[in-house]
Amino acid sequence: MRAPLPTPRGSLTEALTEALLEQGVLRCVDADSDDDAALALWMLYELHHRGLEGVDDALEWDPALLVLRARLEHDLEERWRDRARHLALPAQERLADGEDFAEVFFDLCAADTGGESLARFVQREAETEQVLALLRQRSIYHVREQDSAMWALPRLDDETKAHLVAIAADEYGNGHPDRLHAELWRRGMAACDLDTGYAAYLDEALPQVLEQNNLMSMLGLHRRLVPAALGHLAAFEVCSSVPSKRMVRGLERLGMPEPVVEYYREHMVADAVHEQVAVRRMLGGWVAREPDVADDMLWGAAVCLAAEQETATAVLTAVRDEESMAGSREAVA
Ligand SMILES: [Fe+2]
Ligand SMILES: [Fe+2]
Structure with missing residues (x-):
């Protein structure tokens, strides 16, 4: 069973949802909030777990999505090294x-x-x-x-x-x-x-x-x-x-x-x-x-x-x- 595609929580999750569903180019936008960033990263990680409903499994290793994941992960790790x-x-x-x-x-x-x-x-x-x-x-x-x-x-x-x-x-x-x-x-x-x-x-x-x-x-x-x-x-x-x-x-x-x-x-x-x-x-x-x-x-x-x-x-x-x-x-x- 896959995870449902969540409702976007800002510009980044909107752009990501669009790219995941249409396999189009990922628009380069920043997260509007911590909430938007956290959901985007959760969605990207879910591609490595069970996958998201309606999303092609091949996108698990899509280079553009991996670049976005790396950027969000970098911020996450920095934040928690500190916290x-x-x-x-x-x-x-x-x-x-x-x-x-x-x-x-x-x-x-x-x-x-x-x-x-x-x-x-x-x-x-x-x-x-x-x-x-x-x-x-x-x-x-x-x-x-x-x-x-x-x-x-x-x-x-x-x-x-x-x-x-x-x-x-x-x-x-x-x-x-x-x-x-x-x-x-x-x-x-x-x-x-x-x-x-x-x-x-x-x-x-x-x-x-x-x-x-x-x-x-x-x-x-x-x-x-x-x-x-x-x-x-x-x-x-x-x-x-x-x-x-x-x-x-x-x-x-x-x-x-x-x-x-x-x-x-x-x-x-x-x-x-x-x-x-x-x-x-x-x-x-x-x-x-x-x-x-x-x-x-x-x-x-x-x-x-x-x-x-x-x-x-x-x-x-x-x-x-x-x-x-x-x-x-x-x-x-
Ligand atoms: Fe347990
Ligand atoms: Fe346990």
Whole structure:
């Protein structure tokens, strides 16, 4: 199943949509806003995932589109080298002082990023409508859970590869398609009467959500960024088990359908194991063999934490603003 072609959000996404549908020349225009730029990059990355409805698959390697992707990626990487520096730097310094990698990594993931947590909000105070709005935002990622990190696989040495595959085996259902995490997610969405289609809520996705997903695609697609991609993945695992437990409590408090609770219950258990494999074996093993990769791993983890904080702030602002929620519901209807 392909992603729907989203509604353009400015001059750049208008020009891109035109070029994708008509296979014409891509007009040279700048993005009108961060939103426009984030959606354009999301669309370009989607050509490497499942593809976009009505768009020729051959355009995945179209030189003009790759040039645009490179330009947007350059801006994205610069921005996040900067935004995540305050989190990554202290950890990198501790490592340079000879401290244990795993200890430094777990401490980094426990760092206070200065904002609210979505899981805590759901646990304590969210109403059902607000949880549904949050699930719609999260669905952009969960329907292709772990996919971006898998681009890293053929670029890894054998030992690191083995540990990544051990984690991925769980994410992809261990040979049972009905246990795939993306499938558990779809069952949860269906039980909540939400659209289970791939990227079904793309038009509703906040720019911060698109950016968070773009970061994962960027890290996965570039061989030079593979240590950061795995650092990001490991941080994602470390920061999942406890919030998943909070989600379970919140969803139970609201009496939400069992399949959606089950999705988070699965992550509460699985990610408590994944975080150990990811940090101690996958990353720690690689660092022991090649210490130079550690700094980028820590930066990748810092990107994960900072991007989640920006997303959480944006999603919380949106779901607390009833008018904005009503507006986004109309946009989806
Ligand atoms: Fe998962
Ligand atoms: Fe996991």
